[in-house]
Structures are given as structure tokens and as C-alpha cells.
Amino acid sequence: MTAVYEPAYEASYESWDETRGAEIIAEHASQEGATLVILHALQEAFGYVPEAAIPMVAQALNLSRAEVHGVFTFYHDFRHKPAGRHVLKLCRAEACQAAGGDALAARAEAKLGVALGNTTADDRVTLEPIYCLGLCATAPSAMLDGRLIGRLDEKRLDALVAEAQR
Amino acid sequence: MSMRLFVSRDAGAVAVGADEVALALEQAAAKRGVAVEIVRTGSRGMYWLEPLVEVATPQGRIAFGPVTETDVPSLLDALASNTPHLLRIGATDEIPWLKRQTRLTFARCGVIDPRSLDDYRAHGGYKGFERALSLGPEAILTEVTASGLRGRGGAGFPTGIKWKTVAQAKAGRKFIVCNADEGDSGTFADRMIMEGDPFLVIEGMTTAGITVGATKGYIYIRSEYPHAVEAMNAAIKAARRGGYLGDRIGGSTYSFDMEVRVGAGAYVCGEETSLLESLEGRRGLVRAKPPLPAHHGLFGKPTVINNVLSFAAIPFILAEGAKAYADFGMGRSRGTMPIQLAGNIRHGGLFETAFGVTLGELVDDIGGGTFTGRPVRAVQVGGPLGAYFPRALFDTPFDYEAFAARDGLIGHGGIVVFDDSVDMRRQARFAMEFCAIESCGKCTPCRIGSTRGVETIEKIIRGDRVSENLALVEDLCNTMKFGSLCALGGFTPYPVLSALKHFREDFIPAPTTLQAAE
Numbered sequence: 001m002t003a004v005y006e007p008a009y010e011a012s013y014e015s016w017d018e019t020r021g022a023e024i025i026a027e028h029a030s031q032e033g034a035t036l037v038i039l040h041a042l043q044e045a046f047g048y049v050p051e052a053a054i055p056m057v058a059q060a061l062n063l064s065r066a067e068v069h070g071v072f073t074f075y076h077d078f079r080h081k082p083a084g085r086h087v088l089k090l091c092r093a094e095a096c097q098a099a100g101g102d103a104l105a106a107r108a109e110a111k112l113g114v115a116l117g118n119t120t121a122d123d124r125v126t127l128e129p130i131y132c133l134g135l136c137a138t139a140p141s142a143m144l145d146g147r148l149i150g151r152l153d154e155k156r157l158d159a160l161v162a163e164a165q166r
Numbered sequence: 167m168s169m170r171l172f173v174s175r176d177a178g179a180v181a182v183g184a185d186e187v188a189l190a191l192e193q194a195a196a197k198r199g200v201a202v203e204i205v206r207t208g209s210r211g212m213y214w215l216e217p218l219v220e221v222a223t224p225q226g227r228i229a230f231g232p233v234t235e236t237d238v239p240s241l242l243d244a245l246a247s248n249t250p251h252l253l254r255i256g257a258t259d260e261i262p263w264l265k266r267q268t269r270l271t272f273a274r275c276g277v278i279d280p281r282s283l284d285d286y287r288a289h290g291g292y293k294g295f296e297r298a299l300s301l302g303p304e305a306i307l308t309e310v311t312a313s314g315l316r317g318r319g320g321a322g323f324p325t326g327i328k329w330k331t332v333a334q335a336k337a338g339r340k341f342i343v344c345n346a347d348e349g350d351s352g353t354f355a356d357r358m359i360m361e362g363d364p365f366l367v368i369e370g371m372t373t374a375g376i377t378v379g380a381t382k383g384y385i386y387i388r389s390e391y392p393h394a395v396e397a398m399n400a401a402i403k404a405a406r407r408g409g410y411l412g413d414r415i416g417g418s419t420y421s422f423d424m425e426v427r428v429g430a431g432a433y434v435c436g437e438e439t440s441l442l443e444s445l446e447g448r449r450g451l452v453r454a455k456p457p458l459p460a461h462h463g464l465f466g467k468p469t470v471i472n473n474v475l476s477f478a479a480i481p482f483i484l485a486e487g488a489k490a491y492a493d494f495g496m497g498r499s500r501g502t503m504p505i506q507l508a509g510n511i512r513h514g515g516l517f518e519t520a521f522g523v524t525l526g527e528l529v530d531d532i533g534g535g536t537f538t539g540r541p542v543r544a545v546q547v548g549g550p551l552g553a554y555f556p557r558a559l560f561d562t563p564f565d566y567e568a569f570a571a572r573d574g575l576i577g578h579g580g581i582v583v584f585d586d587s588v589d590m591r592r593q594a595r596f597a598m599e600f601c602a603i604e605s606c607g608k609c610t611p612c613r614i615g616s617t618r619g620v621e622t623i624e625k626i627i628r629g630d631r632v633s634e635n636l637a638l639v640e641d642l643c644n645t646m647k648f649g650s651l652c653a654l655g656g657f658t659p660y661p662v663l664s665a666l667k668h669f670r671e672d673f674i675p676a677p678t679t680l681q682a683a684e
Contacts, residue, residue, distance in 0.1 A: 040389075
């Protein structure tokens with residue numbers, strides 16, 4: 001049997017290191033249109049895209065720093081600083097709204113004491129909105145550290161929040 | 167002989183526990199000393215029955231669902247002793263919801279192992295491509311054009327004409343780009359097909375490549391779909407190993423290879439020119455058209471850019487002939503449309519059917535109304551840029567032109583159902599807010615208009631000069647509709663204006679006597 005099971009994992013990232021950053025950049029720099037590919041790879045390694053990496057990417061791709069900064073800041077995915085230990089994303093798009101997502105989002109905000117888009121003071125949980133996970137027939141849906149959860153209700157949400165706070 | 171079980175690995179099934187069920191089945195069977203083979207398929211698209219477990223029998227597959235981990239022991243008992251089980255639905259192929267469909271594109275989804283090229287080929291995969299090789303580019307174009315296939319991403323542009331334009335363009339390099347940036351809420355057909363039948367997308371793109379003379383393809387998948395990214399990457403590797411990607415594909419003289427690129431959370435990148443900018447490594451700013459991507463696309467080269475479902479329709483058209491496809495449908499909407507039923511709906515999922523089915527049939531009859539049991543009040547068709555339809559318009563047939571005639575669009579075929587607790591002012595406000603969040607910023611009507619739209623609708627919600635502000639919103643919508651560069655700013659008025667038109671009562675404040683009485 002070939003199934004791959006996704007464990008509930010806590011993301012562990014390397015801390016920023018210039019040599020390692022340069023390695024990652026060099027690994028992808030020869031691809032056509034490599035900017036997003038490199039930014040994704042940096043974020044995968046370090047958990048965010050360190051400011052110091054921007055001029056390095058620019059140099060490797062023969063672009064200006066402004067151009068790379070422009071790409072970096074255009075896309076919602078790229079983080080400017082590390083997220084909390086766990087990232088809980090709640091779908092806020094229409095299908096989940098129709099299925100009671102608004103009330104669940106408000107509940108999560110109240111439980112964690114932060115508004116969507118923020119990290120708790122103890123750096124444990126980052127709560128984020130996401131616009132559609134494509135699980136619209138099992139709405140409302142959420143994602144905790146890469147694990148998908150459908151048919152969210154108050155009980156399931158509370159369990160997720162508790163898991164994220166651990 | 168071991169028992170063959172089928173459990174979906176589709177993200178929608180995994181989100182409701184399919185992995186846990188598969189693991190429990192494997193462990194419980196091992197404990198009992200029963201030999202089982204668990205095949206992880208795509209989803210059949212009946213999400214209210216997920217996790218669905220199917221068992222192979224000489225009479226075909228028998229379905230059980232929705233199965234939880236705790237059901238596993240009793241399920242194995244029932245299978246071992248061939249006795250009834252509470253969750254037994256019966257023969258999968260006889261389930262009315264599936265039987266009513268015309269599955270041309272989704273024929274294999276939920277049936278085969280999406281990781282297995284052999285399984286794909288055993289179920290008719292690459293049959294269309296083999297015929298395409300024997301036909302040659304000219305005849306392929308004739309077939310695609312004759313099928314009447316129109317872009318399934320939402321714009322509905324004839325695919326054959328697009329391909330012909332690129333085929334005729336003279337250039338050293340040409341590209342095939344698959345738009346898998348399925349960002350519309352209420353849509354998941356692209357995700358399902360990439361996860362459940364990824365070779366189909368590869369076959370469709372490869373066929374486009376040999377037709378127009380392109381040797382390189384990109385599939386741009388949104389980052390919110392990690393399972394689809396994994397499935398496509400695995401399939402591309404397998405296709406390369408099997409000689410279906412790379413040099414001299416399928417033993418022919420053609421070469422074609424492709425790779426996956428992952429988006430980064432920008433909705434606007436589903437717009438084709440924004441997607442091309444993103445693929446080139448830039449901000450996803452929309453390009454002005456012309457020039458068309460067919461002339462001046464990726465890296466400035468002639469490019470076929472189509473939606474996942476458009477490419478996925480190609481293998482059937484070539485295997486069975488254009489007529490077999492065009493025989494389905496109505497008017498200028500030929501073939502089938504994978505429709506997605508979502509939101510507050512009892513029987514949500516993927517329903518592929520010929521164009522012409524009415525909205526009412528889809529929502530009430532096939533979808534079974536809401537899961538909350540409350541009356542259906544509004545449905546949004548075609549994603550965040552699609553119009554809200556009231557029950558009064560449920561006789562609208564699913565057809566590009568019929569929806570346009572009623573100031574709506576079918577878009578990517580998603581239908582989001584709302585019950586009577588919906589506040590249409592909030593939905594109108596959200597449409598503007600979403601546009602403000604996702605605007606690429608290049609054109610003023612979209613960038614500024616959406617923010618002013620949010621503010622003005624908030625004034626209406628507060629009861630501030632309601633009739634004046636309603637007129638202002640309508641005027642603003644017209645500016646956005648006619649002045650925006652792309653569909654994001656241009657179509658955001660659809661949900662807003664349809665909410666205003668069909669659900670006017672939500673926007674007019676309640677009489678003061680009632681407020682005082684509360």
C-alpha cells in the first residue's frame with residue numbers, strides 16, 4: 001500500500017544563514033522565471049523570507065532589489081517574519097460563509113485573543129484567513145500546519161484551537 | 167486472494183478523515199489476518215458520503231459511507247460474513263446521483279489509482295493521444311473546433327480557435343500553459359481532476375503541444391492545493407518514465423515536457439495575463455490585451471493558455487470524436503460541464519452533466535436543498551465574481567448565453583448555496599472587500615473602486631443616506647464594469663448588483679416602528 005499519511009507536525013525551520021541561503025538561491029537560479037520558485041524555497045527552509053535574502057536573489061537573477069522586493073510583497077504567501085509555532089488557517093470565502101464560517105472565525109478569534117492575520121502574544125499560534133481550500137462541499141474548512149479539516153463545527157474548531165495552543 | 171478496497175485520497179475526503187479510515191482498515195485487517203489491498207483513488211465527488219469505502223466484488227464495486235474509524239471493525243465483519251451493514255449504499259455505479267451524470271471528463275476520477283500510469287492506460291488513457299498522433303496537427307484542430315469546446319475557466323472562448331492561432335504563429339519557441347489557479351470559492355473540479363486523474367491533464371496538454379508545435383508546458387497550481395501539486399508532480403515523473411513526456415513521446419517524432427509551478431496566494435493570478443507574469447517571476451499585474459497570449463504570451467512567445475478542465479476534455483474528444491462530445495449540450499454550449507455544488511447544500515459535490523440542466527434542478531433536486539434544512543434563499547454561481555440568483559430565476563438553464571442574458575455567468579461552474587439566514591448586504595460588501603484584497607492595483611476602477619465600494623456599502627448597512635448611497639454603489643459598479651482592465655474589477659459588480667436587484671429588501675432599512683418595538 002502506497003498511501004502517505006500526513007502526521008500532525010510542528011514545522012521546524014532552519015535559522016537564517018547566508019551561506020545556506022546562497023545555496024538555495026543557486027539551486028534554482030537557472031530556471032526560467034525563477035523569482036517565485038526561489039522565494040518559495042527560501043520560505044520552506046527558513047519559515048519566512050529574510051530581508052537579507054532579497055538583495056542576494058536580485059543579484060543571482062540580475063534584477064534590481066526593487067523588482068525582487070516588489071514580487072516578495074505582492075503575494076500573500078510570503079512571510080516577512082516567522083509565523084507562530086502553529087498556523088491555523090480558516091477559510092473565509094463564500095462557500096464557507098454559507099456554511100457558518102463567519103461565526104466560527106469569530107469564535108476562533110475570541111478563543112485565541114487575536115484577530116485574523118495575527119499571532120498570539122506567546123508566539124504559539126498564527127491565525128490567518130485563507131480564500132478557498134477547494135473543500136467547498138465539506139464546508140466550513142480549515143488548515144492546521146498543512147493538515148486539512150472539513151465539516152468544521154464548534155466542537156472541532158475548539159479541538160483544533162486547543163491542539164494549536166499546546 | 168486479497169480483498170480490494172478503495173478509499174479516496176482526494177483532499178476533500180482526507181479533510182473529513184479518509185486517511186484515518188484507510189489506516190484503521192489496514193491495521194484492523196492485519197490484526198485479523200485478512201489480506202487486503204487498499205487502493206487510494208480520487209473522489210467520486212459525492213462529498214456527503216466521504217469518507218467513502220468501496221469493495222471490489224465480481225458484480226462490481228459496493229459502496230459504504232460515510233465511514234469513520236469507529237465503523238471499521240463492524241464494516242470488516244460485514245464484509246467477511248457478507249451480511250448487511252448500516253452504511254452500505256449498494257453498487258456504486260447504481261447510485262442515482264452518479265447514474266444521472268454524464269461523466270466524460272470525470273469518467274475515471276474516483277475509479278482509478280491516480281499514481282498509476284498503467285491503471286490510467288487500462289481505463290482508456292492515452293487512447294485520444296494515440297489517435298491524435300495518427301491524425302496530425304491539422305486534423306486535431308478540426309476535431310477540437312468541431313467539438314464546440316469552449317474555455318472552461320469561465321470566459322468560454324472557443325478552444326479550437328485559440329489553438330489554431332498559436333499553431334499559425336511563427337516563433338522559435340511556443341508554450342502550453344495550464345491554468346490551475348482555481349481560486350473561485352465553490353469550485354474544486356480542477357483540484358479533483360488533478361488529484362484523481364492527473365494523467366488526463368498531462369495528456370490534454372501534450373496533445374495541445376503536438377498540435378501547435380510547443381515543446382514545453384507549465385501547469386500553474388495555486389499554493390492552497392498542496393495535494394494537487396504532489397499528485398501532478400508524481401504523475402509527471404511517471405509519464406516521463408513511461409515515455410509520455412520528454413523526447414519522442416509515445417514513440418513519435420514529437421517532444422514535449424512540462425513542469426509544475428506553484429502560485430503564492432494571489433487570486434488575480436487566475437487571470438491569464440496575470441498568471442503569465444507570475445510564471446515569468448514577476449508581480450501578478452494584469453497585462454492589457456491585445457496582444458493576445460496566443461501571439462505574445464509566456465516570455466513573449468505564442469502561448470496556449472487553457473484551464474485544467476479544457477485540457478481535460480481533449481482526450482475524450484480525440485478518442486471518441488468531436489461529434490460524440492458536441493452531441494451533448496444546448497445552443498452554443500456544447501459537451502458537458504463539471505458542475506460543483508457547494509456551500510450550504512445537502513448533497514454537495516461534483517456533478518458532470520450536459521449543458522442545459524436548470525439551476526433549480528441542480529440545487530433542489532440534485533443538491534437536495536440546504537444541509538441546515540432551511541429554505542434556499544440565494545445561490546452564487548461562478549465564484550466571487552458571479553451573480554447571486556434568487557429562487558425566481560431557478561428556471562435558468564446552465565448555458566453560457568442563458569446566464570449572461572440574466573446578468574450572470576457560469577464561470578468555472580461552481581454553485582454556492584445560501585439559506586434564508588443570509589444577509590445580502592454582507593455578501594455585497596464581501597464582494598467589494600475581496601476585490602480590494604486581491605486587486606493587482608494596475609487599474610484605478612478596481613484598485614480604488616473596490617475600497618470605495620466597501621465604504622459605501624458599510625454606510626448603507628449603518629442606515630446612512632441609504633437611497634443616495636445605493637445609487638452611488640450602482641454608479642460605481644458601472645465604472646468598475648466598463649473601466650477595469652480584467653475580470654476582477656470588471657465582474658465584481660455582478661455579485662453586488664445582483665444582490666441589490668434581487669434582494670433589495672435587505673438593503674432598505676426596516677420601518678422605524680419595528681426597530682422601536684425591539
